Amino acid sequence: MIAISLPRLTARINALARFGGLPGGGVTRSCWSPPHEEARAWLIGEMRAAGLTTWVDPAGNTFGSLGARALSPETPAVLTGSHIDTVPEGGVLDGALGVLAGLECLHVIHETRTRHAKPLAVAAWSDEEGRYGSLFGSRAFCGLLEGNVDEMAAPDGTRLVDAMARAGFDAHRAADARTPARAVSSYVELHIEQGPRLDEAGIPIGVVEAIVGVRRARLVFHGQADHAGTTPMERRRDAFLAAAEYALKARELVVTRGGPRAVTNIGVVQVHPGASNIVPGRAELVHEMRDPDAGVLERLARECDALAREVAATRGITVELRPMSATTPAPCAPRVQSTIEAACASLGLASRRLYSAAGHDAQNLAGVTESGMIFIPSRGGKSHRVDEMSDWDAIERGANVLLHTLLRLAA
Ligand code: GLV
Numbered sequence: 001m002i003a004i005s006l007p008r009l010t011a012r013i014n015a016l017a018r019f020g021g022l023p024g025g026g027v028t029r030s031c032w033s034p035p036h037e038e039a040r041a042w043l044i045g046e047m048r049a050a051g052l053t054t055w056v057d058p059a060g061n062t063f064g065s066l067g068a069r070a071l072s073p074e075t076p077a078v079l080t081g082s083h084i085d086t087v088p089e090g091g092v093l094d095g096a097l098g099v100l101a102g103l104e105c106l107h108v109i110h111e112t113r114t115r116h117a118k119p120l121a122v123a124a125w126s127d128e129e130g131r132y133g134s135l136f137g138s139r140a141f142c143g144l145l146e147g148n149v150d151e152m153a154a155p156d157g158t159r160l161v162d163a164m165a166r167a168g169f170d171a172h173r174a175a176d177a178r179t180p181a182r183a184v185s186s187y188v189e190l191h192i193e194q195g196p197r198l199d200e201a202g203i204p205i206g207v208v209e210a211i212v213g214v215r216r217a218r219l220v221f222h223g224q225a226d227h228a229g230t231t232p233m234e235r236r237r238d239a240f241l242a243a244a245e246y247a248l249k250a251r252e253l254v255v256t257r258g259g260p261r262a263v264t265n266i267g268v269v270q271v272h273p274g275a276s277n278i279v280p281g282r283a284e285l286v287h288e289m290r291d292p293d294a295g296v297l298e299r300l301a302r303e304c305d306a307l308a309r310e311v312a313a314t315r316g317i318t319v320e321l322r323p324m325s326a327t328t329p330a331p332c333a334p335r336v337q338s339t340i341e342a343a344c345a346s347l348g349l350a351s352r353r354l355y356s357a358a359g360h361d362a363q364n365l366a367g368v369t370e371s372g373m374i375f376i377p378s379r380g381g382k383s384h385r386v387d388e389m390s391d392w393d394a395i396e397r398g399a400n401v402l403l404h405t406l407l408r409l410a411a
C-alpha cells in the first residue's frame, strides 16, 4: 500500500522550523514578515522539486498542484492545505504540519505514479492566525473578504496594506483571489488537535465534525491622563481600571450566558502613555470570544458591547468599540468525514469524531465545497506555545490518513 516517507516529512518540518525559529525552541513567523516570505520561497522550491506546478494568488495563498496549472471548474481539484504563518512564540506544527504533509502526499503520489482522476493541490493559506484579520487568505479565496483592507491592522498598529506591500503584494487586489465556483471538488486539512482529548483517550485520529466561530473586537477606553502622585484618587478617570473591570465582567458574562462550549480571552492589552507615574489616559484591549453557534456569538457580542458602555459610563469615561473579525462556525461535510473514516479503517486506525475549538481555514472552505479535517493528538494537549509537539509516529499516521483520504476523494 502506498505510504508517505516519514524521514522526508520530518526533514521538511525541521527545515521550515528554521524560518523564524527561536533560540529556545518554537517559532515566530507572522504572515508577510521576512521569515514568512523566506519560508514561502523555500516552500515553492520544495513543491517544484517534488514535481508540482506552483502559483501564488493575489491574497498570497501559495499553491502546488499535480494535474492543474490553476483551479478551474472544468477540472475541479481535490484540495488540501493549512498555513505556514504562526502565532508569536508558537510551535512548529500548527499549520506547518498540514502544508508539509499535503506536499508529502502529492510528492509520493507523483513519484509512485499513483492514479488520481481529479487534479490534486496543496495550499498554504495566508495569515491563518489572523494577525491582520482572521483566516485572511482563505477568506479571500472563498469570497468572504468584507470591509476595507485599508483599515486592517496588527495589534501593534502595522497596517496590512504596508505589510503586504513590503512582501510584494497589493492588499487592494486580495479579493481577486476568489476561486471560480465549483473549481474545488473537496477540501481536507490535516492539523494537530491543539487540545488534550485525543492524547488523553489514546485515540490516533480525530475526524472533525464542526469548527468554532470566533469574534474579535478592539475596545479603546478613553479616560484622562493625570499625575499619578498629585491627582486625588476620587478625581481620576483611569482608562486601565475600566478595561480591567470590563475584562473580569466580560469573562463572567461569556461563561454564564454563552453555550456550554463558549470561551473567551483578552490577549492584547495596551496602556497609554505607559508610565508608572501617569494615570492611564487610554487603554486598549483585543477581546476574543468563541462558540459553535453563530446566533449565540452574535448575542454575546451585543451583550459585551453593552457591558463596555456601562463600565465606561460608571467610571465617567468613554469607550470606542471596533469590531475586528467574525468567522462563521461551520459543520464539516458528512462525505469527507466518512471518507476519512474509510481511510482510517483501511489503515487499521481507530478514530473519534470531535469538535474543533480552534479556528481553521477549512471553515471558510466549507462555504465553497465539501470540507473536512483530520486531527492527530497534541502531546499534553499543548498548542500556541513553544513546546507544542506531537509524536512522530502520530504525525506519520495522520499523514497516511491524509494520503488515503485524498486518493479516495480524487478517485
Ligand atoms: C487558530 O489558531 C485559532 O486561534 O483558533
Ligand code: MN
Pocket: 083, 094, 095, 128, 191
Ligand atoms: Mn492552525
Ligand code: MN
Pocket: 087, 094, 129, 384
Ligand atoms: Mn494557531
